[in-house]
Amino acid sequence: MTFDAGTRNLLAEACRIIANAGLAEDILGHVSLRTDAGIAIRCRGPQENGLLFTSPDDIHEVIPGVTLDGGYKVPNELPIHAEVLRARPDVNAVVHAHAPFVIAADLAGIELRPVVGAYNMPAMRMAAGGVPTYPRSLLINTDELGREVAEAIGDVPVLVMRGHGVVTVGETVEQAVVRALNIEILARMLVRASARGPVDFEVSPEDMAAMPDLGSAFNDGFVWRYQRSRLQHAGLAVA
Numbered sequence: 001m002t003f004d005a006g007t008r009n010l011l012a013e014a015c016r017i018i019a020n021a022g023l024a025e026d027i028l029g030h031v032s033l034r035t036d037a038g039i040a041i042r043c044r045g046p047q048e049n050g051l052l053f054t055s056p057d058d059i060h061e062v063i064p065g066v067t068l069d070g071g072y073k074v075p076n077e078l079p080i081h082a083e084v085l086r087a088r089p090d091v092n093a094v095v096h097a098h099a100p101f102v103i104a105a106d107l108a109g110i111e112l113r114p115v116v117g118a119y120n121m122p123a124m125r126m127a128a129g130g131v132p133t134y135p136r137s138l139l140i141n142t143d144e145l146g147r148e149v150a151e152a153i154g155d156v157p158v159l160v161m162r163g164h165g166v167v168t169v170g171e172t173v174e175q176a177v178v179r180a181l182n183i184e185i186l187a188r189m190l191v192r193a194s195a196r197g198p199v200d201f202e203v204s205p206e207d208m209a210a211m212p213d214l215g216s217a218f219n220d221g222f223v224w225r226y227q228r229s230r231l232q233h234a235g236l237a238v239a
Contacts, residue, residue, distance in 0.1 A: 001034060003061040009238050011059045012054045012058065014031040015054035016054055016236055017177055017228070017231065018031070018097050019051035019052035019054075020052060021227065023097040024098055029165070030095075032093065033173055034091075034092040035061055037063050042054055042058050042059055043058060043072040043073060044075065046071045053236075056238065057070075060072055077096060079142060079143050079145060079146025079147075079149075080096050080140045080146055081094045081096070082146060083147045083149065083150040084150045084167065087147075088155075090155075091170060093170050093171070093176040094167065094169050094176060096166070096167050097166055097180050098164070098165040099183070101188040103163060103166075106160050108191065110191060112160070112183065113199075113202055114203045114208065115186075115193070117208070120185055120186060123186040124208065126186075128203075129156055129157075131160055133152070133161075134148065134153075134161045136162070137163030153167060157179050158183050168180040168183065178220045181223070
């Protein structure tokens, strides 16, 4: 992937979408994309305004040995992105967000299971495939810790980080972001439903098999366009 103005705009928009959807507290969280020379990622500069107000100027290409300009610094948790991308040649984008309902569900001992079907089929399928948990609640600021996270997520699309947040991956930025949104929707449903006691229901294998895979254009593309429209409606579109 070439690092250009289009890449900056895409990642800035991705950061605004996850913040606008409630998956990021103030300045925390980041989205990255594999590039030809390194990693394009949201960085923090002297005019930091938080994830919801990410601008294309906040997106930089991180290349080993190259210093960022304009007073920008790479995220402390860059090793999440670097090590997951290194371990997963099948993905090009990584999202790390402090998704509140994912965190709450995990801390309450609520397993992310396939308890919804047609309500959110992508979330159902992620849950049916198993959602692993990284049990340490600390800043992932070293290569070694990044490798632990990469090992924990394995070959699945989503990882819960206990008391911390979530990591999702995708072939595209849009896919990684929508996966983060969907797993938060599932976690929110489970937390609310569990308020009256444990949820015993799961979608049966027969019903899962009967539901079609609507494809990336529907599951990711349409949702992305909806989220972009939400930004526009809120006056938060990336210029």
